[in-house]
Amino acid sequence: MNTTIIKKNRQNSINIKDIKKKHRTILATYxxxxxxxxxxxxxxxxxxxxxxxxxxxxxxxxxLMKKLNSILRRKVxxxxxxxxxxxxxxxxxxxxxTKLFNPHLHIQFFxxxxxxxxxxxxxxxxxxxxxxxxxxxxxxxxxxYDYAVKEYKLANFNVKYELNKKQLYYKQPLYSCSRxxxxxxxxxxxxxxxxxxxxxIWNALETYERYxxxxxxxxxxxxxxxxxxxxxxxxxxxxxxxxxxxxxxKPCITTQ
Numbered sequence: 001m002n003t004t005i006i007k008k009n010r011q012n013s014i015n016i017k018d019i020k021k022k023h024r025t026i027l028a029t030y031x032x033x034x035x036x037x038x039x040x041x042x043x044x045x046x047x048x049x050x051x052x053x054x055x056x057x058x059x060x061x062x063x064l065m066k067k068l069n070s071i072l073r074r075k076v077x078x079x080x081x082x083x084x085x086x087x088x089x090x091x092x093x094x095x096x097x098t099k100l101f102n103p104h105l106h107i108q109f110f111x112x113x114x115x116x117x118x119x120x121x122x123x124x125x126x127x128x129x130x131x132x133x134x135x136x137x138x139x140x141x142x143x144x145y146d147y148a149v150k151e152y153k154l155a156n157f158n159v160k161y162e163l164n165k166k167q168l169y170y171k172q173p174l175y176s177c178s179r180x181x182x183x184x185x186x187x188x189x190x191x192x193x194x195x196x197x198x199x200x201i202w203n204a205l206e207t208y209e210r211y212x213x214x215x216x217x218x219x220x221x222x223x224x225x226x227x228x229x230x231x232x233x234x235x236x237x238x239x240x241x242x243x244x245x246x247x248x249x250k251p252c253i254t255t256q
Contacts, residue, residue: 014163023152024207025188030085030108030149032180032187032211037083037110042145043137045107045121050131054169057088057105060128061176064107068120082117083110083178087148090165106148144208149175182214186225189239190214190246198248222248 049056065084072080084107091102109117118135125133138145150156180187191210194202205213217223224245228238236243 014166019162020157026152026175027149027207028191029177029184030146031144031208033083033085033177034144035211035215036181040110040112043109043111043114043117043135044147045109046134047105047130048102048132049128052103054088054103057103060124061086061105063127064120064124067123068116071116071119077113077116080112084108085148085177086175088174089151108148182225185240186242186244189244193246217248
């Protein structure tokens with residue numbers, strides 16, 4: 001079999017198990033960010049640009065964040081911080097992508113003042129001549145307000161869509177987000193550790209509840225995270241440059 005045929009076969013196949021695992025990680029990342037910011041105001045920005053290029057949407061996203069950070073450095077916005085989760089979603093018709101497949105950018109913002117976000121969006125709309133942009137503020141508080149990550153939910157998994165996405169944007173990340181209080185590698189370790197050592201507790205939680213549970217255990221002192229150089233005893237497990245201690249005595253599931 002020549003290399004052309006091998007390459008074509010790879011393009012026409014996906015590992016469903018691996019993709020679903022990746023989707024769970026992305027959802028966990030979003031819900032972790034949401035858990036840290038659930039008390040703040042929220043807005044969803046949706047942007048479409050007429051040239052149908054993912055690269056243009058990435059350019060818009062980067063430019064928007066750069067402009068937003070510049071605005072936030074003004075004295076009037078001193079000490080204000082904006083957190084975000086951005087995801088580029090491909091348009092689809094029963095999983096089929098056409099030449100004009102209408103890719104669009106969703107950015108979930110968590111903020112204290114909407115003005116800097118609106119100013120940055122207006123600036124980028126004029127600069128990049130967007131086809132459409134919309135800032136949506138929820139009328140009421142949803143459980144997790146997760147429209148930006150809906151395509152990663154198991155119920156929405158679409159094989160044709162994932163195959164076409166691979167063929168068009170193989171290994172290109174389509175999402176980005178703000179840093180969280182706990183580093184991603186620590187979150188990943190805790191998810192794996194709790195799912196194996198505290199199986200019954202962990203699996204009783206919904207995906208969007210798990211980071212809340214971790215935060216509650218940290219608050220109660222059942223999970224301790226310190227820098228590795230400050231590791232107080234051998235009971236702490238070293239994970240890169242952090243040391244983690246887990247001692248959950250009984251089920252303590254707290255949801256909001």
